[in-house]
Amino acid sequence: MPELPEVETIRATLSEHLVGKTFVKAEFIYPKILKNSDPETFSAAISGQTIRQMGRYGKYLFFILDRNTLISHLRMEGKFYLKPIDAVLEKHEHVVFHFTDGETLRYHDTRKFGTMELVPRGCEREAKGLCGMGLEPFDESFGGPYLQSMAKTSIRPVKSWLLDQTVISGLGNIYVNEVLFRCRLHPETPVRALETEDFARLAEASRAVLSKAIELGGTTIRTYYSSLGVTGRFQNELNVHDKKGEPCPLCATPIAKIQVGGRGTYYCPHCQPKKG
DNA sequence: AAGGGTGTTGAAAG
DNA sequence: GCTTTCAACACCCT
Structure with missing residues (x-):
């Protein structure tokens, strides 16, 4: 769905709810969402890491963890929802993140175009898709x-x-x-x-x-x-x-x-x- | 009721 | 290289 303003809104909203939460695991109902990794490796990597900050560049959303950053692109219709662990799995929910407090974060994407990728924290701009990106209108040297x-x-x-x-x-x-x-x-x-x-x-x-x-x-x-x-x-x-x-x-x-x-x-x- | 269109982007083709 | 087209996918509206 989103362009920069929508991603920024999502970033701010998720930040209020997610900062401080610690991952237990991630379940992938549709593994193709993941780039450059498999569900088992990804889940093991984020397990135990806490969301420290939510970031964004252009239309890319960042979950900044202790050692890694989860880079998410929502493409046309990606959405995130926070739900209790026992909430039924809705149609088009492709990823379920579990937190230590019993809540879950669901990734919902009707067209399955969205992508997720885990990179070392601080290396966001080296990720494919982000390297070579132009300046944001809000960068100082943009004009x-x-x-x-x-x-x-x-x-x-x-x-x-x-x-x-x-x-x-x-x-x-x-x-x-x-x-x-x-x-x-x-x-x-x-x-x-x-x-x-x-x-x-x-x-x-x-x-x-x-x-x-x-x-x-x-x-x-x-x-x-x-x-x-x-x-x-x-x-x-x-x-x-x-x-x-x-x-x-x-x-x-x-x-x-x-x-x-x-x-x-x-x-x-x-x-x-x-x-x- | 089949086909075109949809807040996207990367790979392939020209 | 630079530009355009198409595919990934599901749903809605003619």
Whole structure:
């Protein structure tokens, strides 16, 4: 489900409930969730370790333990729930973590796309998928000049480029649609056609949109809801995403939907003219 | 009622 | 290399 704001919300929520809990074991109903390990090795490794802190980079969630970090990516529909040990195993619950206090943490993922990986604590950025990731909009050195330096002579549509996590970490389909609306940029604008001013505005808009979304606890659309049943409120702030045919908030032109790089893309044909 | 679409990403193919 | 397409999977909506 999540982009950066949703993962951040999940991180904060889980942190309140999980920090200080000690693992007994982990049961894998669907072992393919695990990368680079098998259930027995993984369970033995986390057994006895205490969750010291919950962390995040981009859309990756970190359970920081005594000696290891459990890196979890929720992909499209991953969720975590805290339940008593005797709660029935629900459909789509693929991993059950047991704690010494008798509680369990259930990993629920309808589409089974999510991944989990255990790395030595402090080595998170070396994990596959995290190495080579671009800066987060909240990194100190992130800004217009950084984006411009990543652009080079790319001819890709700006929408696809912003979704590339090696360029910028944390933007997904919802927020990219919203960022481009705020910047008045057509999603298919070739990166090469962007000017210095555009990169500055993209950087600023990325920070603004994600900050606001974090403040509101993320976005809850369709039937999606966050871990532990927490729902966000940013869906009330969406201008274009999932609003095909609805009037643009600025000019009342019907919002258009097209496919860019195979992803549903929403924009205002009047406010976001193509350039270059 | 089959097919397309879905808050993702990495491997394969061009 | 750089870019695009597709597969992993289950469910919902036309």
